Amino acid sequence: QMQLQESGPGLVKPSQTLSLTCTVSGGSISSSDYSWSWLRQLPGKGLEWIGYIFYSGSTSYHPSLRSRITISVDTSTNQFSLRLNSVTAADTAMYYCARDHYDFWSDSPAVAFDIWGQGTMVTVSS
Amino acid sequence: QSALTQPPSASGSPGQSVTISCTGTSSDYVSWFQQHPGKAPKLMISEVNERPSGVPDRFSGSKSGNTASLTVSGLQAEDEADYYCSSYGGNNNVLFGGGTKLTVL
Numbered sequence: 001q002m003q004l005q006e007s008g009p010g011l012v013k014p015s016q017t018l019s020l021t022c023t024v025s026g027g028s029i030s031s032s033d034y035s036w037s038w039l040r041q042l043p044g045k046g047l048e049w050i051g052y053i054f055y056s057g058s059t060s061y062h063p064s065l066r067s068r069i070t071i072s073v074d075t076s077t078n079q080f081s082l083r084l085n086s087v088t089a090a091d092t093a094m095y096y097c098a099r100d101h102y103d104f105w106s107d108s109p110a111v112a113f114d115i116w117g118q119g120t121m122v123t124v125s126s
Numbered sequence: 127q128s129a130l131t132q133p134p135s136a137s138g139s140p141g142q143s144v145t146i147s148c149t150g151t152s153s154d155y156v157s158w159f160q161q162h163p164g165k166a167p168k169l170m171i172s173e174v175n176e177r178p179s180g181v182p183d184r185f186s187g188s189k190s191g192n193t194a195s196l197t198v199s200g201l202q203a204e205d206e207a208d209y210y211c212s213s214y215g216g217n218n219n220v221l222f223g224g225g226t227k228l229t230v231l
Contacts, residue, residue: 037220047159047167047210049220060218096166103155111157111212111220112172119166 002027004097004117012091012124018084022097022117029078030055035100035109038071038082040093041119048093052100052109053080060109087124094119130211130223137229138201146226148194148211155214156194158187161225162207170209171196198228206230 008020022036029036037052051061053071061069065084073080084091097117101110131149138144148156156174159167169178171187174194184199194213198205208225215221 046225047212047222049212049222052220063219101172108153108155108214109218109220110172111155111214112169112178113157113159113167113212114169114172114178116166116168 002099002115004099004115006095006097006117006120008095008120008122010121010123012087012122013126014088014124015086018082018087018091018122018124020082020095020097020120020122022080022082024078024080024099028075029073029080030075032104033101035102036073036080037098037100037113039096039098039113041096042090042093050082050084050095054102089124092122092124094121129215129221130213132209132211132223132226134224135227135229137231138198139231140201140203142201143197143199144201144228145195145197146209146211146228148196148213148223149192150221150223151189151192151194151211151213152216153214154189156187156189157212158185158194158196159210159212160205160207161210167210201230203230 005023035052038050053059068085070083096119098113099115158171161167174189175187211223
């Protein structure tokens with residue numbers, strides 16, 4: 001059974017770069033049926049999609065975060081990663097990685113995030 | 127401000143049915159997620175009305191125009207949670223609603 005696990009620092013200083021990794025176990029990240037997403041949830045708030053990546057390395061990012069985000073994939077280690085630059089206190093959130101399905105026929109993500117990591121809390125503070 | 131609009135709260139007594147709306151869904155790719163406090167979200171409905179394996183058939187989804195709905199029938203205490211809708215927003219963008227807190231009275 002596939003599982004996802006986030007890892008990375010829980011505390012990041014303002015203006016620095018937030019870096020997280022999601023390790024996929026129990027299955028291969030190199031499947032054309034799926035995309036691999038990062039999402040976050042600000043304290044007491046709703047969910048926000050950050051972006052996704054395919055095993056090929058093709059990406060799509062949230063319009064408002066696009067200038068600060070890089071999502072990458074390493075198929076040899078079955079991991080994908082998030083880098084968010086120039087963080088502020090507004091980036092303090094629970095960060096999740098998740099698997100989605102992709103409909104290549106309609107060229108659309110299915111937004112059916114069916115497997116999630118447990119989440120990792122990242123606080124931006126000096 | 128969320129791109130999809132949900133009511134902030136909904137409630138019902140055990141055994142009753144409750145429906146949560148989600149306005150602004152222009153795609154047939156609409157999902158619903160259940161989130162209990164301190165837990166990761168769980169997929170309850172995908173593609174408007176598809177239930178993943180293991181989700182009770184008390185949960186159902188529908189869509190009319192640009193409004194999707196999640197109905198929980200035969201409410202149980204464990205259904206008390208936050209519910210989020212999500213939809214494909216075009217141009218490879220994914221949208222979420224602000225969430226609805228469901229209270230079982």
